Amino acid sequence: MGRNIGMWLYSNGGGDKIQKKIVKKLREREIETITDINLRHAVAKNNHIVHKKTNLEELDLFFSYNAGEQTQYQMFLYQALNRVIPMINSYDAFSLTEDKFQTSFLLQQHGIATPEFQLCHRDDGKQLQKIMNKWSKMVYKPTDGWGGVGLTKIESQTTLDMLMPFLNQMDLRFFYVEKFVDYDNTDFRVDIVDGQFVGCYGRKASPTDWRTNITSGGSVFMREPDDEIVEIAKKSAKVCGVDIAGVDIIYDLETEEYVVLEVNGIPAFATPEQEEMGLDFNKRKIDLIVDLIDRKTQ
Numbered sequence: 001m002g003r004n005i006g007m008w009l010y011s012n013g014g015g016d017k018i019q020k021k022i023v024k025k026l027r028e029r030e031i032e033t034i035t036d037i038n039l040r041h042a043v044a045k046n047n048h049i050v051h052k053k054t055n056l057e058e059l060d061l062f063f064s065y066n067a068g069e070q071t072q073y074q075m076f077l078y079q080a081l082n083r084v085i086p087m088i089n090s091y092d093a094f095s096l097t098e099d100k101f102q103t104s105f106l107l108q109q110h111g112i113a114t115p116e117f118q119l120c121h122r123d124d125g126k127q128l129q130k131i132m133n134k135w136s137k138m139v140y141k142p143t144d145g146w147g148g149v150g151l152t153k154i155e156s157q158t159t160l161d162m163l164m165p166f167l168n169q170m171d172l173r174f175f176y177v178e179k180f181v182d183y184d185n186t187d188f189r190v191d192i193v194d195g196q197f198v199g200c201y202g203r204k205a206s207p208t209d210w211r212t213n214i215t216s217g218g219s220v221f222m223r224e225p226d227d228e229i230v231e232i233a234k235k236s237a238k239v240c241g242v243d244i245a246g247v248d249i250i251y252d253l254e255t256e257e258y259v260v261l262e263v264n265g266i267p268a269f270a271t272p273e274q275e276e277m278g279l280d281f282n283k284r285k286i287d288l289i290v291d292l293i294d295r296k297t298q
Ligand SMILES: Nc1ncnc2c1ncn2[C@@H]1O[C@H](COP(=O)(O)OP(=O)(O)O)[C@@H](O)[C@H]1O
Pocket: 100, 115, 139, 145, 146, 147, 148, 149, 151, 178, 179, 180, 181, 182, 187, 205, 210, 211, 212, 213, 248, 261, 262
């Protein structure tokens, strides 16, 4: 019997065209693809996970490449499905990278520099106070956020005092804070697929923000990484176990070293506008993904 895979890929920002190319290249290798499998609409019935008429557990692989922010329901089925068929990215690796604390902790265990961080219980006001005295400037980060949303720079005791009532209201289990890194307000986004370097671009924060995210007003620019950056990105992807990764890296001016901010499990392909700017890694990325799917379904 031929090989069949399932896929869920975002369609905005040129994603629809990317999907067509991947499907075509897979077909050339006699791999058929069922697209638009959103686990939101799947149902688990005894030994099957059913989406429309497809028993997902009978697929040879599932390629999940849509919203980073998935609901608990989708993650629940992602986890169950990955117990019985291969998935890209694997559930374990994807859920790890969805959490910034878990990721930073693991990266540091493997000798990869990240911003200094601390995690403490929400009631441990004493510890938070200690951190504040030590660092003077820090960033409060939701561990499961994206796009720079919810990140708050805490520059003084006054900011902390102002923030506390809000945080207490939010019913959080813990506080995750990072030392504020003194950097030039630019970053490197390095794409890795299957352990190989795919491409890199830079993002620059807007003059009125300290975050480089596009959603925070940042802009993309062409940027070549040096060997050290590529090595850090490759190692980060490997440590996290992600087949596909977008690693965010900045240069710490104080410690004079590159630090990894986060590993993204669903880094976007270059948009048509970015391709026009000269970002030309899409073809290489597609080819590496097709090779990977081919290998994992042998
Ligand atoms: N510890 C830090 N010090 C200084 N700037 C930071 C720090 N952490 C994040 N930033 C800035 O905020 C942006 C978003 O942070 P990031 O950890 O990548 O979360 P997100 O998932 O929201 O993109 C980064 O691109 C960077 O510009």
